Amino acid sequence: DVKVTQSSRYLVKRTGEKVFLECVQDMDHENMFWYRQDPGLGLRLIYFSYDVKMKEKGDIPEGYSVSREKKERFSLILESASTNQTSMYLCASRGTGLNEQFFGPGTRLTVL
Amino acid sequence: QQQVKQSPQSLIVQKGGIPIINCAYENTAFDYFPWYQQFPGKGPALLIAIRPDVSEKKEGRFTISFNKSAKQFSLHIMDSQPGDSATYFCAASRGSSGSRLTFGEGTQLTVNP
Numbered sequence: 001d002v003k004v005t006q007s008s009r010y011l012v013k014r015t016g017e018k019v020f021l022e023c024v025q026d027m028d029h030e031n032m033f034w035y036r037q038d039p040g041l042g043l044r045l046i047y048f049s050y051d052v053k054m055k056e057k058g059d060i061p062e063g064y065s066v067s068r069e070k071k072e073r074f075s076l077i078l079e080s081a082s083t084n085q086t087s088m089y090l091c092a093s094r095g096t097g098l099n100e101q102f103f104g105p106g107t108r109l110t111v112l
Numbered sequence: 113q114q115q116v117k118q119s120p121q122s123l124i125v126q127k128g129g130i131p132i133i134n135c136a137y138e139n140t141a142f143d144y145f146p147w148y149q150q151f152p153g154k155g156p157a158l159l160i161a162i163r164p165d166v167s168e169k170k171e172g173r174f175t176i177s178f179n180k181s182a183k184q185f186s187l188h189i190m191d192s193q194p195g196d197s198a199t200y201f202c203a204a205s206r207g208s209s210g211s212r213l214t215f216g217e218g219t220q221l222t223v224n225p
Contacts, residue, residue, distance in 0.1 A: 040217055043156070043215040045212060099205070100146075101213060104155050105154055
């Protein structure tokens with residue numbers, strides 16, 4: 001079974017802090033994604049990566065950056081956390097040529 | 113801008129009822145339409161998907177109906193059970209490789225015993 005793990009289930013940070021969210025997948029998938037989930041807004045794509053060191057902006061990249069140094073790991077970085085970044089963050093992966101995205105359990109981030 | 117619109121936002125049915133969740137899309141280049149199911153505390157998981165060359169797809173109690181001319185598709189859950197209570201997301205993408213998914217807003221379904 002594909003497994004996508006996220007480093008924390010819950011995280012509380014202060015405004016202005018630098019925040020790292022880590023995601024690891026074990027299926028050798030080329031494509032990885034970061035979404036945020038907010039009630040009434042669904043899942044919105046922040047960034048995605050189709051290969052190591054490659055990244056592309058999604059629909060809401062402002063205030064975020066990403067890093068993909070190894071194929072299995074995709075990190076989301078909040079350079080200076082703000083209260084409007086309080087949300088559920090979901091990581092997903094997908095194999096090239098396949099359609100199904102496999103999601104991690106999510107990290108609920110609260111920025112105070 | 114939301115390219116995939118989903119309704120209703122929430123839905124409550126009795127056990128055995130047939131909840132229907134609707135989605136409409138704008139981009140005619142979309143050619144893959146999945147539904148994802150999310151239980152509390154879990155990430156979404158693929159439930160069922162359809163391509164526009166068919167008008168209906170069934171998997172167990174779950175059916176997708178697809179109307180290409182209207183640019184709409186819907187999820188029907190036959191004989192719904194309390195264990196079906198979850199949040200459902202429709203999505204769409206284009207290209208054979210799947211590319212990126214555009215999700216609808218989500219529907220929180222509650223099936224009462």
